[in-house]
Amino acid sequence: MEPNLGTIARSISIRPNREETGLESLQFREEIHRLMIVPPENGSSFTALLELPETQAMELLHSPHSDKGVTVPLSGVPLHGINDDHKSYLPSFNGNLTFPSNKVLIERAAKFSVFASGEHSPETSSVPSDSSANLEKVKSEPADTDSNPNSSQLLVSDPTVNIKNQRSEKRKEREKKGKGCTKKTKIEISQDAEKLPYVHVRARRGQATDSHSLAERARREKINARMKLLQELVPGCSKISGTALVLDEIINHVQSLQRQVELLSMRLASVNPRIDFNLDSLFAPESGSLVDSNFSSMVSPLLWPEIPFNGNRQQHQQQWNFDALHRPLWGREEDSHTFITMENSLLSYDSANSASLHSNQLKMEL
Amino acid sequence: MASSISETNFEESKRIKRRKTGDELRDPDTIDRTRWRSESEQRIYSTKLFEAIRQVRRNSSPVNKVSSGRDIQDAADRVLAVAAKGRTRWSRAILASRLRLRLAHNNKKHKKARVAKVTGSIRSKMPEKKRFIPALQRKVKVLSRLVPGCRKVSFPNLLEETTDYISALEMQVRAMTALTELLTGSPVDRLASTSVS
Numbered sequence: 357m358e359p360n361l362g363t364i365a366r367s368i369s370i371r372p373n374r375e376e377t378g379l380e381s382l383q384f385r386e387e388i389h390r391l392m393i394v395p396p397e398n399g400s401s402f403t404a405l406l407e408l409p410e411t412q413a414m415e416l417l418h419s420p421h422s423d424k425g426v427t428v429p430l431s432g433v434p435l436h437g438i439n440d441d442h443k444s445y446l447p448s449f450n451g452n453l454t455f456p457s458n459k460v461l462i463e464r465a466a467k468f469s470v471f472a473s474g475e476h477s478p479e480t481s482s483v484p485s486d487s488s489a490n491l492e493k494v495k496s497e498p499a500d501t502d503s504n505p506n507s508s509q510l511l512v513s514d515p516t517v518n519i520k521n522q523r524s525e526k527r528k529e530r531e532k533k534g535k536g537c538t539k540k541t542k543i544e545i546s547q548d549a550e551k552l553p554y555v556h557v558r559a560r561r562g563q564a565t566d567s568h569s570l571a572e573r574a575r576r577e578k579i580n581a582r583m584k585l586l587q588e589l590v591p592g593c594s595k596i597s598g599t600a601l602v603l604d605e606i607i608n609h610v611q612s613l614q615r616q617v618e619l620l621s622m623r624l625a626s627v628n629p630r631i632d633f634n635l636d637s638l639f640a641p642e643s644g645s646l647v648d649s650n651f652s653s654m655v656s657p658l659l660w661p662e663i664p665f666n667g668n669r670q671q672h673q674q675q676w677n678f679d680a681l682h683r684p685l686w687g688r689e690e691d692s693h694t695f696i697t698m699e700n701s702l703l704s705y706d707s708a709n710s711a712s713l714h715s716n717q718l719k720m721e722l
Numbered sequence: 723m724a725s726s727i728s729e730t731n732f733e734e735s736k737r738i739k740r741r742k743t744g745d746e747l748r749d750p751d752t753i754d755r756t757r758w759r760s761e762s763e764q765r766i767y768s769t770k771l772f773e774a775i776r777q778v779r780r781n782s783s784p785v786n787k788v789s790s791g792r793d794i795q796d797a798a799d800r801v802l803a804v805a806a807k808g809r810t811r812w813s814r815a816i817l818a819s820r821l822r823l824r825l826a827h828n829n830k831k832h833k834k835a836r837v838a839k840v841t842g843s844i845r846s847k848m849p850e851k852k853r854f855i856p857a858l859q860r861k862v863k864v865l866s867r868l869v870p871g872c873r874k875v876s877f878p879n880l881l882e883e884t885t886d887y888i889s890a891l892e893m894q895v896r897a898m899t900a901l902t903e904l905l906t907g908s909p910v911d912r913l914a915s916t917s918v919s
Contacts, residue, residue: 579878579881582878582881582885585885586881586888589885589888589889599858600857600861603862606884606888607861607864607865607868609888610868610869610884610887611868613888613891613895614868617799617891617894617895617898618791618795620899621792621794621795621798621898622791622794623902625789626791627902627905
């Protein structure tokens with residue numbers, strides 16, 4: 357009886373093991389199915405990952421600690437659907453599957469997946485890389501924290517190779533690329549900086565990366581850009597090097613321009629009374645005195661604004677007075693006979709009808 | 723295509739917010755180079771200048787006999803500031819100073835309290851700043867005194883204001899030269915005008 361009991365007991369003890377293993381396998385199958393079902397809700401293709409591990413997991417179940425070093429060809433592994441739910445599942449998989457067990461990385465990957473909003477692997481592979489490039493450009497992060505998003509992005513963007521090696525390789529590549537094309541990014545950044553108050557600068561190779569020096573560098577570049585513009589503007593400044601001398605030149609130029617304006621204004625103030633005295637000379641046709649090309653172009657626009665300006669006055673008289681002001685000037689370029697006809701026409705409109713009156717009125721205008 | 727989609731809502735909202743709070747001066751940066759050089763701008767300026775001169779004469783002739791050069795210069799500067807459309811600090815300062823003079827003139831009788839000057843200086847929030855050598859600092863001060871309304875302005879903004887101011891001044895000189903030539907009927911010697919008489 358007893359051996360029967362023992363055998364029964366043993367059999368019973370053995371069976372639960374088998375049952376347990378069976379149960380375990382069942383559990384695993386359930387988990388896998390759950391994983392397969394849930395990801396499609398999130399729009400990720402975790403099933404691709406699971407297809408292989410599904411079969412392999414069964415093998416691994418029976419030989420849990422195999423030293424195969426399973427390199428799971430993760431075709432189309434975008435870890436998009438990785439939520440907190442999945443995190444608990446991942447450790448349950450074999451440790452041979454080199455998944456990012458780091459929770460931070462997974463969260464970051466989840467975040468970036470939210471940004472990427474892509475479903476298919478090729479799209480998502482390009483999209484997160486772009487978004488990561490944008491983020492790299494935009495955020496001035498120290499190199500250390502850059503590695504984490506890089507690695508997570510790498511996981512997303514490169515599915516077909518072993519993760520671990522790929523991670524380190526791509527990180528180096530990406531950093532090199534980032535450093536190599538800093539010039540381009542910096543130019544873009546400086547162009548953006550012109551529009552935005554915040555300047556985002558990426559540290560160049562071999563330069564300090566703390567926020568103070570970055571800010572200083574941005575500020576210095578702003579100043580240098582503006583100095584360049586000024587140098588182009590001021591004649592003879594592009595040869596000079598050094599801020600002090602350039603500033604000297606700029607100051608001299610501004611002072612000379614202001615002096616010119618002062619002189620010209622004095623001249624203008626002194627010129628106009630001359631017109632009052634020399635109105636007869638204006639009427640007399642003088643040949644070739646005013647040959648300026650801008651002459652007619654200046655006079656004609658001068659003509660039109662005058663008329664609406666004098667809306668408040670007695671219109672007709674004043675309008676023709678303005679014509680009288682401008683047309684004699686205009687008429688200098690024309691033939692004398694046409695000038696005389698114009699003057700006659702002016703006189704015919706004016707009630708006073710004398711040249712002297714014209715001159716008086718012209719005096720009044722100025 | 724995918725990259726444009728990747729411009730996330732998060733980043734877009736950031737950028738839009740930044741644009742709203744952005745500096746106004748940054749936008750005319752690209753316009754500045756051609757703004758004061760165009761023929762039309764000069765024509766507009768000389769038109770308004772002519773009107774202004776005539777108005778000055780009309781206002782001053784009953785009081786004085788001859789309008790002084792100073793008045794004409796003030797009128798020219800005012801018209802220049804108007805032509806700048808108020809985008810630059812120096813133009814606003816010129817216009818504001820005339821208003822302030824008028825206010826002061828009116829308030830002298832009534833003995834009102836003086837209106838405090840508002841000179842804003844946009845200080846960056848970055849803690850580290852470039853320290854200027856005293857020689858440079860002096861020159862920066864001189865330049866800031868030359869450009870109207872730019873006494874307490876930071877160095878990069880001062881440079882920007884100077885750029886615009888120099889181009890505007892050049893246009894003013896061109897326009898006034900042409901106007902003088904037109905009115906006097908004799909070409910004005912540029913070299914002679916640069917020397918102080």
